[in-house]
Amino acid sequence: MDFAELEAVEGLRWPWHSWPPTTPAAASLVVPTSVLCSPLQHPTAPDLLPLLPYAPLRCASPGCGAALNPFSRVHHGSARWSCAFCGAAANPFPRLLAPDALPAELFPTHSSVEYLLPPDPAEPGGPGPPALVFVIDAATAAEELTVLKDEVRRLMQGLPEGIRVALVTFAASVWVHDLGFEGCARVVVLNGERELESDKVGAAELRNPIEVTGGLMVHTESFEYEQFKSCFRHMFRREGTNYLNMNFNATIEIVTSKEVKICGALGPCISLRRKNNSVSDKEIGEVYDKVPTW
Template sequence: AADPSAAAAPADPDGPDAVRFTWNAWPRSKVEASRCVVPLAVAISPVRSPESLASPPLPYPPLRCKPPCSALLNPFARVDFAAKIWICPLCFSRNHFPPHYAGISENNVPAELFTQCSTVEYLVAGPPGSPAPLPPVFLFVIDTCVIEEELEYVKLSMRKAVALLPEHALVGLVTFGTQVHLHELGFSELSKIYVFRGSKEISKEQILDQLGLSGGGRPGFPKMTQQPGVQQVNGMHPLVTTGVNRFLLPVSECECTLSTLLDELQPDQWPVEAGNRAIRCTGVALNVAAGLLGACVPGTGARIIALLGGPCTEGPGVIVSKDLSEPVRSHKDLDKDAAPHFQKAVKFYDGLAKQLVSQGHVLDVFASALDQVGLAEMKLAIERTGGLVVLSESFGHSVFKDSFKRIFEGGEHSLGLSFNGTFEINCSKDIKVQGVIGPCTSLEKKGALCADTIVGQGNTTAWKMCGLDRNTSLTVFFDVSPSERSGQPGHQNPDLYIQFVTSYQHPEGQMRIRATTVSRKWVDGSTNTE
């Protein structure tokens, strides 16, 4: 079987590429691979701190191998400088360099061919006349079914967070209790709110109709006409003015309005009968938030930041009834399938997760309560979008305050929160991808590189990562599937190659592509002992 000591591991287990193999030498045969107690896997941090890169981001698009391989040019490629041809190390296809590489020579090599540049990052520029970099979007969803003291803690943290945001960042505000209130920040003359009933599930189309963001407008209001051009928001990405300028505004334009709204915010006024829980419609609030972002900024990086103070007791996503005599479901109830609301709530959040993934948006949850808030039901929506979860006893607790502040901090303390990413894998033909474990969702890109055995999210070579940061890590599982030709003398390549390609929206707004290409040795099982 393969021996981890057969190839020396780097001093830093992850190395400059932020990649760690379970085995630094891989068996050639499927039989030998099956004898490995530890599976063939790779842990990778797709967007680790850019300081670890050997070169600054490259200001031109990457050069790709011909389909179906589509691997990016990398230091392991064999280059014929005279014929201006490069051979892909993964599929051995011959590719011609395009005209703008005409000056390439042994003494004039592009950065992506430098030996030390096994990880490179490209700046993806749009065509001439394309919009400026996209602003980050933060939509705050605040639970008002809390006591006044807790709400004051929330207001204080919100003010600090807004002060830390870059001036061009877009922000929006949703508050909820018995009903959902969507605040129109663009109407600064007075407080203008759209109210949604919390007891009823509402579709995305109904949300857009009520907000006047659909083609038909709202009953009794003039039909909204889509303007032939779209206006730039603060010099940023062109977005439909009627939606964005009403509900999502740059911090520089709405800081005063937002501060006034926070000052006026009160605990939910709906009366709570003795022996009952507060009427809290968490599911409808998150549904409205997702619908708004889907209408205003689809395909643009955005985060829904939910501040929850208790369990959902009304509408879709309910986890417990209003009656205090009914306890919140326990692990024992879930094991026995005795939680009456669980499956229905999971189904609701599964649908919400699919909607958020298709839009490229993230759900973060800050739960500050002594009671449960329903994270078991929300798990799918948070995990699949790469969201963050923080649990604390109170909004005044340092765990909440410090964690909430950390999201918005810049400089050396920044988490490097990135958005709207896609993670792809290319590898040598004798290697198959079993799947990925981590905060991502399958894009169902099936092909010859997919293994029959599935681990985690498999049967694909591409995954969506709505939210990722410098500490985000994925584990990829592989299988060995040698072809007949690769086992013949003269056709055995001593090296295997794997390439990870991550496309994502940088915190500064630009779209970037980071490619990491790594190589390890094949070993013959007959010459090694277990």
């Protein structure tokens, strides 16, 4: 399997071919050693990326938590496995697994696997459907507002069943619409008398929240333009019949051996501020308070 084939399976690109063997060699790198991760990539060879119907077996060593993988050593006699990341050798291994029936994550060809986690007892119904909040500037010109309302109404009618929708409009006041109330239109009106400094409500000020959430911004002269309509519809396209082609509340956790420290992450993510020893003093991108979790 060549690099391109491996990347197509794992969604990981390693833009370097040799590891710097010394500290001066590492310091002389012009481009930091990095990994480009595409966690939502659809594998082109799904048969090479097994879906395991159980939770990962994780190292119990404090501050580690690495999952069982092809580089782990299994000691069947003592029913233990050694962690390749921290060296802990006393991790209990399920005795039900015979040497000739190793779990798939130990196969040398399965450096990446996916887990289908069992229901969380704390959340037996799952995390619930996503919620979409539409916030619309009602001071927009009437003809523009009509076009936008038609687009939003069209979109709402095509949403998969179960998705929660909220509508907020604002002009001199803020109107929170109670879409679930039947019988008449019910709205909660909030006082809009608040002074904002000019230049704090523009597109530039929204750049950070858009970037860290993987959001999108469309610049267009009119809601009538096909550019807006096609982008708006593309954002809410469906995957199959019951799902939006979106993903929510993902957490990325990086576990490293002690020789490797993480400088940070670039991309649509924000730090969860969980501290451990895997973070470098040198910070790049999104890293707050020495954390390896986004």
